[in-house]
Every structure is written in C-alpha cells, then in structure tokens.
Amino acid sequence: MSDARAAAEPQKNPIAAPAPRGRRSEQEGTSANHHFWQGAFIDDAEAAKRLADLPAAVERALAEPLDTETVLAACDALSAALRDPARDVRARLARPLVDAGTDAEEADAVLTEIAAAISRTALTRKLRRELGGPAPERLTRPDARATVFEAWAPVGLVVHIAPGNSAGVAPLSVIEGLLAGNVNVLKTSSGDTALAQLLLAELAAADPTGAIEARLIALRFPSSRQEWLRDICAPADAVAVWGGEAAVEGVAAHVPAGCRLVEWGHKISFGYLTRDVWADPRTLAELAADVCRFEQQACSSPQVVYLDTDDTEEVFDFARRFAAVLREVSAERPAPETDEAARAEITTTELIARLESHLGLTQVLTAEDGSWRVLADSRPALTASPLHRSIWVKPLPRSRMTSVLRPMRRYLQTAAIGGSRADIAALSRAAIAAGVLRVTPVGAMPDSYHGEPHDGVYALQRYSRRVSVQADDQFADVACLDDLVRPITTPAPPTGPLLDKAGVQRALRDIAPDDAQLYFRSGGTTGSPALSVFTHDDYDTQMRASAHGLLAAGFDPRHDRAANLFFCGGMYGSFISFFSILERLTATQIPMAAGPDHRAIAEALIEYRVDTVFGMPSYLWQLFHSQADLLRPYGGIRKVFYGGEHFTAEQRRTLETDFGVEVIRSAAYGSTDLGPLAYQCAYAEGSVHHLLTELHTLEVLDPRDDRPVPDGQPGRLVFTSRVRQGQRLERYDIGDLGRTVPGECGCGSRTPRIELLGRHGDVVRVGTYFYNYRQFVRTAQERLGYRGELQMVLAPGADREHLTLRLDRRYAPDPKAARTAFLDGCPELRGAVDEELLDCSVELIDTDDFERTATSGKLRSVIDRRGTGS
Numbered sequence: 001m002s003d004a005r006a007a008a009e010p011q012k013n014p015i016a017a018p019a020p021r022g023r024r025s026e027q028e029g030t031s032a033n034h035h036f037w038q039g040a041f042i043d044d045a046e047a048a049k050r051l052a053d054l055p056a057a058v059e060r061a062l063a064e065p066l067d068t069e070t071v072l073a074a075c076d077a078l079s080a081a082l083r084d085p086a087r088d089v090r091a092r093l094a095r096p097l098v099d100a101g102t103d104a105e106e107a108d109a110v111l112t113e114i115a116a117a118i119s120r121t122a123l124t125r126k127l128r129r130e131l132g133g134p135a136p137e138r139l140t141r142p143d144a145r146a147t148v149f150e151a152w153a154p155v156g157l158v159v160h161i162a163p164g165n166s167a168g169v170a171p172l173s174v175i176e177g178l179l180a181g182n183v184n185v186l187k188t189s190s191g192d193t194a195l196a197q198l199l200l201a202e203l204a205a206a207d208p209t210g211a212i213e214a215r216l217i218a219l220r221f222p223s224s225r226q227e228w229l230r231d232i233c234a235p236a237d238a239v240a241v242w243g244g245e246a247a248v249e250g251v252a253a254h255v256p257a258g259c260r261l262v263e264w265g266h267k268i269s270f271g272y273l274t275r276d277v278w279a280d281p282r283t284l285a286e287l288a289a290d291v292c293r294f295e296q297q298a299c300s301s302p303q304v305v306y307l308d309t310d311d312t313e314e315v316f317d318f319a320r321r322f323a324a325v326l327r328e329v330s331a332e333r334p335a336p337e338t339d340e341a342a343r344a345e346i347t348t349t350e351l352i353a354r355l356e357s358h359l360g361l362t363q364v365l366t367a368e369d370g371s372w373r374v375l376a377d378s379r380p381a382l383t384a385s386p387l388h389r390s391i392w393v394k395p396l397p398r399s400r401m402t403s404v405l406r407p408m409r410r411y412l413q414t415a416a417i418g419g420s421r422a423d424i425a426a427l428s429r430a431a432i433a434a435g436v437l438r439v440t441p442v443g444a445m446p447d448s449y450h451g452e453p454h455d456g457v458y459a460l461q462r463y464s465r466r467v468s469v470q471a472d473d474q475f476a477d478v479a480c481l482d483d484l485v486r487p488i489t490t491p492a493p494p495t496g497p498l499l500d501k502a503g504v505q506r507a508l509r510d511i512a513p514d515d516a517q518l519y520f521r522s523g524g525t526t527g528s529p530a531l532s533v534f535t536h537d538d539y540d541t542q543m544r545a546s547a548h549g550l551l552a553a554g555f556d557p558r559h560d561r562a563a564n565l566f567f568c569g570g571m572y573g574s575f576i577s578f579f580s581i582l583e584r585l586t587a588t589q590i591p592m593a594a595g596p597d598h599r600a601i602a603e604a605l606i607e608y609r610v611d612t613v614f615g616m617p618s619y620l621w622q623l624f625h626s627q628a629d630l631l632r633p634y635g636g637i638r639k640v641f642y643g644g645e646h647f648t649a650e651q652r653r654t655l656e657t658d659f660g661v662e663v664i665r666s667a668a669y670g671s672t673d674l675g676p677l678a679y680q681c682a683y684a685e686g687s688v689h690h691l692l693t694e695l696h697t698l699e700v701l702d703p704r705d706d707r708p709v710p711d712g713q714p715g716r717l718v719f720t721s722r723v724r725q726g727q728r729l730e731r732y733d734i735g736d737l738g739r740t741v742p743g744e745c746g747c748g749s750r751t752p753r754i755e756l757l758g759r760h761g762d763v764v765r766v767g768t769y770f771y772n773y774r775q776f777v778r779t780a781q782e783r784l785g786y787r788g789e790l791q792m793v794l795a796p797g798a799d800r801e802h803l804t805l806r807l808d809r810r811y812a813p814d815p816k817a818a819r820t821a822f823l824d825g826c827p828e829l830r831g832a833v834d835e836e837l838l839d840c841s842v843e844l845i846d847t848d849d850f851e852r853t854a855t856s857g858k859l860r861s862v863i864d865r866r867g868t869g870s
Helices: 002-007 044-051 054-062 068-083 089-099 104-117 120-131 169-179 195-205 226-233 245-252 281-296 312-332 340-357 398-411 421-434 501-510 536-552 574-584 598-607 617-626 628-634 649-659 773-784 815-825 827-834
Strands: 035-037 040-042 148-154 157-161 183-188 216-220 238-243 260-265 268-273 302-307 362-366 373-377 390-395 412-418 438-440 464-470 518-521 531-534 561-564 588-590 612-615 639-642 663-666 669-671 675-679 688-691 696-701 715-721 732-741 753-759 763-766 769-772 790-795 801-808 838-845 862-864
Touching: 035 044, 035 195, 040 044, 044 054, 044 226, 054 183, 068 089, 068 104, 068 120, 068 169, 068 195, 089 104, 089 195, 104 169, 120 169, 120 536, 157 169, 169 183, 169 195, 169 216, 169 238, 183 195, 183 226, 195 216, 238 245, 245 260, 268 281, 281 302, 281 312, 281 390, 281 412, 302 312, 312 362, 312 373, 312 390, 340 362, 340 373, 340 390, 398 412, 398 421, 412 421, 421 438, 501 531, 531 536, 536 574, 536 675, 561 574, 574 588, 598 617, 598 628, 612 617, 617 628, 617 639, 617 649, 628 649, 649 663, 696 732, 753 773, 769 773, 769 827, 773 790, 773 815, 801 815, 815 827, 815 838, 827 838
Parallel strands: 157 183, 157 238, 183 216, 238 260, 268 302, 268 412, 302 390, 373 390, 412 438, 561 588, 561 612, 612 639, 639 663, 790 862, 801 838
Antiparallel strands: 035 040, 035 216, 148 464, 362 373, 518 531, 669 675, 675 688, 688 753, 696 715, 715 732, 732 753, 763 769, 790 801
16 A cells, blocks of 8 residues: 555645445535444534543454455455446545545546555555465464464554545555554544545445444544544554644644554655766656656655765756756646745745855756746755755765764655666665665656555554464464464355356466466366466465465474475476475475386385375375385385375275374365365364365355255355455356365364365266266275275267276276176166166276376376267
8 A cells, every 4th residue: 555655645645535335325424424433424423422432432343353354355345346437436436526626537546546555456465565464363373383373463443643635545544454453543634525434434335244344433623622632542552643743743642651653754855866877868857757746745756856976066067957857847747836835935945045045055946937946055954845846956975975864864765866786776775774764766756666665664564463372282283273263254255157167267368467477287187287377475375375274184394204296297286386385384395296216206205214295195005005015114104195186995094004104184175276275184084174264265056056055965166266366266166066064173173164075077977877986986995895096987889888997906806796896886887787778897907007197197087988089
C-alpha cells in the first residue's frame, strides 16, 4: 500500500474513498449520520453514547479471531467492484469526490488507484514483504527443529488520526490495521468528505462473516472536540497520526503511557547532483519533471537541489541553466491555481531571497506568470520550499553531507542522486547515514515499488506484535498451534462454473508473464502430461505448507536423515518439490533422485546412514526387493514417506517385517497443477489425510451431478486454491474421488479430513458393469495374500472385450488359482464372464515388465487399449 501512499502523502495530494453499504439507503452516511460505527451510520448524539462503551466494544471484537483471509477476500471483492464499470459502486463512490469539487477524471483516477491498492495481489504481496506470509496470524514454527511457535498478533486497538487534506490515506491506513487483525477507530476532519466512512462501509458489506464490521469505527469530528479525542485515545494500544509537528503534538498529549505512537509526519526530499551530470540536459529535464509532478505536494517531491561543490558561482550558474529547463517542462504541464495562503507563503519566501541577493547570498529566477521559481542560495543548510514549483539550489560537498543534513534527520525522506555508478553507490550510503530513508534516480522521486517501506518502516509491523509460545516435545509433530483450536474459515463458499483439466490448460494462454515464473509438467499417468505454472511466492507458500504437513506425518528434522528418491527431470516436480520442502525444514537430506542403478542407490543409503526415504511406492518397492541382500542386513531405514500412489496393506507388512521400517506414511497428497492438497498425521489410516486449509477450500460433489453430497458420502473432490496469485484455480475438479471423515482426529488437529477413494479413471466400464481397480487390489490381498503390484489391461477382442490382470510373479500363485480368486471375490466380474460379455485372464510378469510413466515412474494402474491401439 506504500505505492498509494507515495502519491497521496500528506502534503496536499489526496487519494479518496467509497460509499454506504449496499443494503442501506443512500441517505445513510450523509447529513447528520456521518459516523460509521461497527456496521451502522449514526449521528453525534449516538456516537457520544457509544464512546463511553468503547473499551468494552473493543474487548468484544478482539474476543473473536480475524483470519487474514477474511480481510483479503473482502478487499478483493471491493477492488473488483471498483474496477467493474457495470457496478454502481464506482459511481456511488465517485459522487462525494465530485460533489467536493474534484473533476470527474481525477475522481476516476483516485478510485482506480484505490482498487489497485486493495486487490488481493497487492495486499498479499504486502503481507509477504512486511509480515512474512499471507497468514501471519498463525502460530507456526519458524525453525522446524525447535518446538517454538511464533506469529504476528494485533496490538489491539489502533486509532488512526487522518490528515484533513488526504482522504484516501485514512481508509488505506485502516485496512493496514485490519490486515494486522486490529480493531480500528478512524478520526477524519469534520471539514473532510465522508469518503473514508463510505469506503469502510462498503468493505464491511463485502464481508459475510461480520468480523470486519466489528473492527471498524470511523468518526468525523474537529480536533477542537478534545473530549472525543481523549475518549478514542484512552483505550488505544497504538495511535497512528498523520500530519506535521503541531498535529502530532496535539494527539500525543492524549496518548496513554505504553501506547505506541506511530507518526506519519511531513518529510522533506531533495536532489543531489555530481559534476558528471549537473550539465546533462536529460538529467535536468527529469529533475524539472520531479518538481512539477504533484506540484511538490508529495513528501517525496524535491524541495532542494544540492550540487557536489562549495563554489557559489557554480551554484548560480546551474540555477540559471536549470531555470531555462524548468520553464520548458512547466510549459508542457500547466500549473493549477494556488490558494491565497500558498501565494502568500511563496511571495514571502521570494521577497526575503531577493533582499538577500543584495548581499550576494542568493539569486532568484522566476517565471513571468509566477508559475515557477528557482531560488539559488550559497548556504547549504536544508531549507523547506514554499512548494508549487519552487525549488532551492544549494552547494553541498559530499564531505559535508552528514554534518549538514544529520541535524534534520527526523524530516528527511527521499534523495534523488545523479552521478556515475560509483558516485551513486557511495553517495547513497552517505545520504542514508545522514538520515535519508529512500534513494531514487533523478526523475523517479515520487515513484514507488510494490512492498516499499513507508518513511523507513513497514506499517504492518507498527500495528502488530511479534509473539511466541515455547512448547515441549509433545508438540514435536505440531506445525501450527492454531490447528489444535480451529481450522481456517472461508468467508464465503466458492461459486462459479467447475473447472476441468482441459479448462486449466486453456487458461494458461491468458496468464501474465510475471505470474508464470516456474513451469512444471505432470507425470502423464492418466493422460498426456499437463503444464502448470507458479509464481515463486506461490511455490514458496505451498512448500512451507507441505513442510508443516510433513512434521505432522512424523518427520523429525532434528534427527532424521532423508534421501529424496522421487523422480527428476523433464519438468516433473516431485523431486524438486521435496528438495524444497526438506530445505524449509532445515533437514539433513541426501538428494539422490530415483535412478535405474538400484545397487548404487542402496550402497549410498548405507554409506550416508540414511534412515528416511522419500519416493514413489512402486519405485521404493522395486528398490527394497532388488537390493534386499544389502537393505535387510542394514536395517537402518526406519521411515518411508511416499507420494503419488499407495502401498497396499500387504506391502506395508512386508516392509515392516522384512526390512524393519517403523513408519510408512504419505508424504503429501497433491497434484502438479494444484500443488500440495493434504497431509497425513500419525493417526491417519489408509488414505485418510488432513486438508491444507491455509491453501485450499474443498467441496465434495456428487459423482454425476454438480451438487454437494452429504458429509461422509463419496464424491468428486473439487478444490479452490485461495492463495494462488499466478495460475488461479477455482472450483477445480481434480479427477479424484473421496469423502469427508467425520469426528475429531486423535492428533488433535481441527482441520477437516478426507479419505481418498481413487481416481475417476480407476473405475472403468465394460458392457453394463463398472470395475474399480481398488476392488481387485483388495481381493488380491484378502484371498491370495498378494503383496506385489497389480495392473489392469483392457483390450478389444474379436467378439468380446478382454481384461488381463497382471501380477508380480514373485508373489503370485498359479494364474488359474488367481483367476478363480478374482472371480469369486468380484461378483460383477464373474457375472460378465458367465454372460460372455468379457474374457478374463491373469498374467504373471517380472517387476520390470509393468508399464510405468516415463516421467514419474508411477505404475499405470489401468491401461485401456480399447479403440486406442496403444
């Protein structure tokens, strides 16, 4: 939000704000009802009564937590409404601006800037930069090796004393307070418009939970009403005041001991030119443009130009050349009318400078029409300009920069430095040492970048407290304390059409280049490999969430020595992702990747004392069995974390009894395009996982109709990725089947649980019958004690279709006995065979002969060759 502030800083350049809540009449928020108090517009009498109850109102609001997601969703909804010309929100919010004398074009620009400042993208970027992530309120472990939890907590009540000449600063400051989780009381000037109150009312209306509404109070009254000022400051935990020294002093008198006073005061900025550039026409034109932009009303506008010299004649000579350039630039940008007070200040300053010129101290060059002036002064002391295209030119050798400027360090903000690369580097350090807060190129002083600190600090940190909870080893598998209390709530259920894989691929064409920074391809297990793109921030958020899930699954970064045996290459993401996850856990890892030389890998596992392996079940199964002569005697592999497939119950028993493995658990449930979706905990059985609620919202829809199924019933898993800024995936039907698991988990986490029931592709239709791959796996285990891999192959026949069930010859009985077991265990299969709708056979093959995807190494569980020839 510093971008919007830079253009709306209190000198005199306002940004503006919106209108009353949609469910209220347009009369509210006007005339007598010009205060907004927790969802209602009220008059002075009602506000006076409620002020007496302010401490209690604050306590009630703080008793209910505020998820950052709630604020982001409401701000983004309001931002979208402001950007949509078909909505009446923009027209309603423009009306107060226009009624106050702002021309329609400027009002439109103001609302456009507000919409950009409060978009989810902008606010998420701000949260990452200032508080470390999109959910800073969650108590998580900054160091996974220690059971210490940290979070950013609200200070409590933040009072915002807004400047009377910059209405847009007020609501933006309040939104910063909301992002930090605070209750906010805003005071605007009685002479200001109701824009701040109206915008905050629109914001509250965009939140269906009511949590934002409870944290918003916006009052309009004059500073002379001291009793109201005392009432709002008395219970405050922080007071943010915008304005000059007099304004700050007036508020500080009411700030109680221990309350944080956040000053956003007036600042002075300057240009500094070395001899290399002060005669360069382009540099002078850019400096003149900085002088003319915003009429020097922004704190970042130059009021002085310093030259790296102590020669007065060089200063006067530069002033004459610069005046000629300023004349040309100013003519291209006609100056607006100045008010009487400003003209008086300009006249006084100019008159004194002319008088001092008789002493040889100054020279004054002005436009004939009075639209600009250059005031050359032989003395280096920093002097405030009367603004309105009035610029001082002074000498300041670099050797004296600190001694001259440091006494004014409280007021310094921006320095635009022009010179060689070496000069800019050295002078930037010198300027910062003197007290300057930001250094820019000449010609870019009022510009800002996303995430830029404001006046040398991050606003969100000023409105927050860093808190910690130290815990013992019983919390070793807990990544976030908040999950033991409640899940992250979604303000409103997802709406809109469902998205399928084809739709995801089509949408890639519309992604902005800045949102496509990392490219991954799926393994192609269920079809052609699909492309997915991520921003680096999205990727980092997902890897941190997955790392938290891995702690719950039983991975211990303090002691475990992990080998990453996922597949790598061809833009496939498994190996890279788990490298990143283990890196964020600061775990000891041996990043080997899956490879064909099983002997070399087994020897490396032993040599590097690996006790934990990550990889695909099919690959790990091959590795353990092909290298049993090494891995059985070693007996050091205690934990197996897998992804992409599942181990059968018999395979688990084999790994435990034959190889001494103690923990076999899913490393993560996810997909290439959505990223990590869920995690297992120590109490999870089979394919049960906890949803990563900090990343996604889940719906379970009927397999045939787009409607929710009752809790606990099977259905299609449909995900909405909330924190993704690059490739937006909303209501994405991922192709998996599952059900919600009722009740509380033994691990204590309140996050929802799901049981995975396979993919749509695991269910195939032959004739009038449906066959589920998992049913055949279960039959093989129960009736044959089978512990190897199983593959279904469907092929056309001369008069009927053919189903071949492939089994690993090491673990399978006679094919005829196996066929009989499948027919007895699957009534639908026997019915189809008896009705001569299907031929069925069992084929025993070697492990290496199973068909797998080339990229991921996954077993192709169902191969359907009917009509494909493949």
